[in-house]
Amino acid sequence: MVKVYTIASGKGGTGKTTVTANLGAMLARYGKKTCILDADVGMANLGLILGLDELPVTLHEVLAGKARVRDATYEGPFGVKVVPSGLSLQGFQQSNPDRLKDVMTDLVSEFDILILDAPAGISRDGVIPLTLADGVILVVNPEISSIVDSLKTKILTETVGGHIEGAIINRVATSGNEFNTAQMEKLLGTRVIGVIPEDPNVRRASAGRTPVVVKYPASSASHAFKHIAADVAGIEYVEEETEEVKESFVERLARVLFRSKT
Numbered sequence: 001m002v003k004v005y006t007i008a009s010g011k012g013g014t015g016k017t018t019v020t021a022n023l024g025a026m027l028a029r030y031g032k033k034t035c036i037l038d039a040d041v042g043m044a045n046l047g048l049i050l051g052l053d054e055l056p057v058t059l060h061e062v063l064a065g066k067a068r069v070r071d072a073t074y075e076g077p078f079g080v081k082v083v084p085s086g087l088s089l090q091g092f093q094q095s096n097p098d099r100l101k102d103v104m105t106d107l108v109s110e111f112d113i114l115i116l117d118a119p120a121g122i123s124r125d126g127v128i129p130l131t132l133a134d135g136v137i138l139v140v141n142p143e144i145s146s147i148v149d150s151l152k153t154k155i156l157t158e159t160v161g162g163h164i165e166g167a168i169i170n171r172v173a174t175s176g177n178e179f180n181t182a183q184m185e186k187l188l189g190t191r192v193i194g195v196i197p198e199d200p201n202v203r204r205a206s207a208g209r210t211p212v213v214v215k216y217p218a219s220s221a222s223h224a225f226k227h228i229a230a231d232v233a234g235i236e237y238v239e240e241e242t243e244e245v246k247e248s249f250v251e252r253l254a255r256v257l258f259r260s261k262t
């Protein structure tokens with residue numbers, strides 16, 4: 001059975017697109033047939049951070065009834081399929097968000113997991129992705145304003161009959177007070193699926209138009225994304241081979257050097 005998740009937040013800039021790209025890539029890496037869609041049709045960003053722009057066909061054309069979704073589906077990192085949105089104002093004006101439901105219907109038979117990157121804030125168009133998901137995942141920054149905005153989105157989701165799957169807390173400071181997951185779960189009234197640290201590699205990777213899990217797989221943010229993807233995929237997280245090989249190589253080298261001296 002396909003699972004549809006919508007990545008949502010209160011205000012913009014909390015990291016929805018970053019989460020969509022990295023979670024989608026890791027789910028594909030774990031062998032799940034995954035498709036990520038940029039449902040933020042007015043402020044498309046997913047294609048930009050994945051190096052998929054200036055495309056002949058995007059979600060805009062699909063939502064305008066001019067193309068089929070398979071023509072707007074592109075190959076992303078680790079084989080994740082990506083349906084980016086267009087960048088033109090004209091394309092946005094012509095697209096009909098109500099058609100998103102038909103798009104999902106076309107995709108359900110082909111994938112295990114569909115992930116929608118929702119628009120920020122509370123808008124009429126933004127409600128549609130909330131209602132199409134089996135579970136809405138809130139991306140929250142560890143600040144009161146972000147928590148309050150996310151609570152508004154949570155209430156809206158539940159009001160329109162949607163279901164909150166949980167929250168991902170993004171950009172958590174690595175120094176200072178230790179992050180309190182239990183307290184955050186109490187405040188948000190939902191499960192914390194994972195905590196992603198503030199990590200400059202995330203920004204560096206997106207500047208290079210690659211998800212951090214691909215560009216800097218050993219970074220602290222990548223580590224968090226790998227755990228989150230395993231949780232969403234319902235599999236047990238196993239430490240990645242690349243990291244293990246690196247460590248055991250160093251250990252082995254140290255052992256060989258030590259032996260050769262004695």
Ligand SMILES: Nc1ncnc2c1ncn2[C@@H]1O[C@H](COP(=O)(O)OP(=O)(O)OP(=O)(O)O)[C@@H](O)[C@H]1O
Nearest residue numbers: 012013014015016017018120171197198199202203
């Ligand atoms: N964990 C992190 N550490 C450092 N920088 C991050 C992290 N997560 C996201 N960022 C940076 O924050 C900025 C905003 O992230 P992103 O575009 O994913 O947010 P968004 O919620 O999708 O924004 P919008 O609602 O405007 O589309 C980007 O420059 C991104 O690289």
